[in-house]
Amino acid sequence: MTGVPGPTAAREQLPEATLCHLVDGDRTLLIRKQRGVGQGNLVGPGGKLEAGETPRECVVREVREEVGIDVADPERAGAFAYWADDWSAVVHVFRATAYEGTPTASAEADPVWVPVDDVPFDEMWATDRTWLPTVLDGGTFRGTFVFHADEPRYVDVDRGVNVPERGDVSATGRR
């Protein structure tokens, strides 16, 4: 497949959402999604941007709403553009290591701590295994994915690059 835009171009066309991957020592926080996009999957907490919100503001709000904790240091780890039959988005991915509170279930999410070195990828979006190890390891990435009938049909991941926030060209350096 050719002509599939990456996340920087796609965010002019698609709704935007966020994910937070919180690392606490040798464990990382996932949620069992109780409703909506990806229901039943294990995913990082996150959700759709609201009007006027930056991705960083969104990820802090969504983590608080979904699992009742405050992440103190969300660091931009990358982004992916994603097309599926019923929902497409640019998803901004953050890594965090500091938080306050105890993860608590909500109507949308059941929190689950899993070992960093034994993430249950078979219960996650199929493409998460292509980029999440990089994020948990402190790296950065940019991805483009096309799904059909819940199966990935196009997968492109570039590691060691980052996708800047709008107007922030300093965030493009390789790591």
Ligand SMILES: Nc1ncnc2c1[nH]c(=O)n2[C@H]1C[C@H](O)[C@@H](COP(=O)(O)OP(=O)(O)OP(=O)(O)O)O1
């Ligand atoms: N491919 C893939 N892998 C991992 N995570 C995701 C994807 N595609 C996705 O859309 N997502 C994530 C990104 C977001 O965190 C959620 C989708 O947002 P959602 O939870 O539906 O948004 P909310 O605003 O919290 O929900 P509602 O209030 O609209 O119900 O999936």
